[in-house]
Each structure stands twice: as structure tokens, then as C-alpha cells.
Amino acid sequence: xPKVGIFDSGLGGLLTARLLREKRPDISIxxxxxxxxxxxxxxxxSQIRTYVRxxxxxxxxxxxxxIAIACNTASAVGYDTACEAxxxxxxxxxxxxxxxxFSELRxxxxxxxxxxxxTIRSGIYGRALKAMGYRVRELATPVLVPLIEExxxxxxxxxxxxxxxxxxxxxxxxxxxxxxxxxxxxxxxQKYYTQVGMEVHIVSTAELLAExxxxxxxxxxxxxxxxxxWVSDANPRFIELAKRxxxxxxxxxxxxAGTSTEYLPSQVLPVK
Numbered sequence: 001x002p003k004v005g006i007f008d009s010g011l012g013g014l015l016t017a018r019l020l021r022e023k024r025p026d027i028s029i030x031x032x033x034x035x036x037x038x039x040x041x042x043x044x045x046s047q048i049r050t051y052v053r054x055x056x057x058x059x060x061x062x063x064x065x066x067i068a069i070a071c072n073t074a075s076a077v078g079y080d081t082a083c084e085a086x087x088x089x090x091x092x093x094x095x096x097x098x099x100x101x102f103s104e105l106r107x108x109x110x111x112x113x114x115x116x117x118x119t120i121r122s123g124i125y126g127r128a129l130k131a132m133g134y135r136v137r138e139l140a141t142p143v144l145v146p147l148i149e150e151x152x153x154x155x156x157x158x159x160x161x162x163x164x165x166x167x168x169x170x171x172x173x174x175x176x177x178x179x180x181x182x183x184x185x186x187x188x189x190q191k192y193y194t195q196v197g198m199e200v201h202i203v204s205t206a207e208l209l210a211e212x213x214x215x216x217x218x219x220x221x222x223x224x225x226x227x228x229x230w231v232s233d234a235n236p237r238f239i240e241l242a243k244r245x246x247x248x249x250x251x252x253x254x255x256x257a258g259t260s261t262e263y264l265p266s267q268v269l270p271v272k
Contacts, residue, residue, distance in 0.1 A: 002217045002225075003028040005064030007055045010038035010149045011231075011238060012181030012206075013070030014245035016094075019210035020068075021227070027217055028225035030062050032255065033242075036233035039145040040073040041116025048118070052078035056085035058255060062228070067091045068213050072115050072178045072205060076122040090216060094180055097212040098205045099128050108173035108201060110135040114165065115178030117142050125178055137172060141165045141179075148181045151241045154188070162188050172200060180206040184245070230255040 004027050006017050011033045020027060032055050034040075040048050052074050056067055067086050069075045074082070075093035083091045102111075111134050113125045120126075120140040129136045144165070147158045162185060169175075177183060183204045193200045229246075231238060234254040242250045 002026075002065050002221075003030055003063050004066045004068060004213055004217065005030045005032070005056075005059030005062065006068045006070050006213075007032040007034065007059065007074075008069075008071040008180060009034050009040035009073065010145070010181070011035065011242050011245050012145070012148065012179070012184075014229075014242060014250075015183055016068065016070040016180055016206045016210050016213075017227070018245065018247050019207055020213055021225075023210060023214045024217060024220060025224050026221035027214075029227040030059055030064050031227070031229045032059060033229070033231045033238075033252075035149075035231045035235065035238060038149055039116060039142070040071060041118050041140075041142050041145060043118070045077040045118070048074055049078045049081040052081045053085045056082050056091075058230075060086065060089060065089060066213065066216060068209060069093045070180045070206065070209060072119045072180065076119045076124045092209065092212055092216060094205045094209050095124055095178075097208040098176060098178070098203065099125070100212075101203070101208055102129060102134065102176075103132055107134075107203070110137055110170075110172045110174075112136075112169045112172035112175045112200075113138045113178050114141045114144075114169065114175065114182070116140065116145065119178050125176065137169055139165060139169045144185065145179065145181050148184055149241065151237060151244070153184055153244070158185065159188060159192075162192055166192050167196075171198065175200050175202045177202060177204050177206075180204075180209070183207070229253065 072094045075095045079093045117140045126138045143161045
């Protein structure tokens with residue numbers, strides 16, 4: 001029963017965990033949502049690397065055998081840090097499965113890429129896609145993560161933000177969601193494109209990462225895995241939001257920020 005450690009800046013990575021559970025019910029999932037520091041997109045690269053190091057060490061202490069970074073921002077600036085902290089444990093990022101898909105398949109262009117300030121500013125998607133011969137339009141969409149973490153999935157403010165961002169991005173034929181939070185807004189994005197008469201294929205890094213992890217684990221077992229979930233800052237509204245991401249009732253435990261390999265499960269406090 002392989003154990004996969006998955007982490008994100010908040011609860012968005014639960015979408016990746018949920019997809020992985022559906023693909024491979026035999027996998028045990030150890031999820032860490034860094035809710036104390038979300039969003040990562042407006043943090044410095046050095047600060048994000050500190051969060052990544054501590055979280056990977058924590059997940060290793062819980063027995064993770066593979067680490068999946070379900071956060072494009074952390075993947076863009078903290079992948080090497082994660083690999084160093086993981087030591088001999090394999091690390092998969094949210095970015096490379098998406099780039100592999102665009103390399104192996106030919107998506108319609110122009111390709112639009114939306115993500116946090118840090119992800120877009122890193123240029124990791126734009127440079128790679130242009131090197132593959134794609135015409136690319138990139139846009140930072142920083143307001144979306146806080147709206148999602150607030151639970152405002154169908155709120156008028158979220159619809160307004162989507163309209164503003166996608167109209168600024170302009171005409172595209174493929175839209176890459178370079179944030180694992182964004183698939184929760186996929187229906188609203190498709191609605192916008194329908195309203196303006198555009199047919200756009202939306203690609204989710206969350207889906208592609210889940211597929212990559214499922215392949216990396218190897219042969220499927222016959223025993224169902226277990227799931228454990230930690231957040232760095234407990235808040236009652238996170239419980240309801242976590243249900244939406246995970247698709248079922250969920251028990252969150254609090255593991256304070258700055259945790260280390262000495263922070264053992266017996267010290268974790270359940271969210272009341």
C-alpha cells in the first residue's frame with residue numbers, strides 16, 4: 001500500500017488527491033494544505049522554498065514514499081528544494097506532467113496560461129511552450145486563489161474576476177490552468193467562453209499530475225489505501241471547503257507551520 005505525500009498552498013491540491021484516489025484507490029494519501037501561508041503566489045521565492053522544505057520533511061516523517069507538489073507556484077520555485085528535502089524519495093511537480101502533455105500532443109493555439117504572479121513571472125511555462133513552437137499568452141490571475149479558498153466558487157465577484165482576466169488574456173484555443181485550485185472554476189470559465197462565442201479546450205495541471213503519480217507508483221494493489229489530511233492553520237470554514245475539494249466528508253488535523261521531521265502524528269491536533 002504505497003503512501004503518497006501531496007501538498008499545496010491551501011486546499012486546492014485536494015483536487016489532485018481526489019483524482020488520484022479515483023484512479024488508484026490502493027494508494028494511501030498524506031495531504032498537507034499550508035493554509036497559514038496561502039496564497040503562495042504573492043510570497044517571495046526564498047520564503048516559498050522555506051515552506052516547501054518544512055512540508056516535505058513533515059510528509060517524510062509521516063511515511064511518504066513519493067512526494068507530489070500539487071502547487072504550480074511551489075513547483076516553479078521550490079522543486080529543487082523539495083528534492084533536497086525528500087532525499088531519496090521521488091518528487092513529482094505539477095509542472096512537468098503538463099509540459100510533457102503539450103510535448104507529446106499538439107494542442108490548438110494560441111495557448112493561454114493563467115496562474116499566480118510567481119508562477120507566471122517565473123516564465124517556466126511560457127519558455128517551455130514557446131520552445132515547443134506554441135504561440136503563448138500568459139496572464140497572472142492572483143485574485144482567483146483567495147476567492148476559491150474563501151469558498152466563493154459561484155459568487156458574482158468570482159464571475160467578474162474570471163470575465164476580467166479572460167477578456168484581458170484575449171483569444172486562445174487552449175487554456176492551461178497553471179494552478180491546481182483553478183479546476184473548481186472550470187465550469188465558470190467555460191460559461192464565459194460560451195457567452196463570447198469561443199471554443200476553448202481547458203487543460204488542468206491537477207488532472208495531469210494525478211495521472212503522473214498513478215503511473216509512478218506502479219502496479220495497482222488490491223487493498224484500499226487510507227487518507228490523512230493536515231492543515232497548517234485550522235479554520236472552521238476550511239472544513240466545509242475541504243469537503244467540496246475532496247468530494248466527501250473529511251477530517252482535517254492541524255500541523256502548525258514550521259513543522260519538522262520531529263513533528264510526529266501524536267502531536268497533531270484534530271480540527272474541532
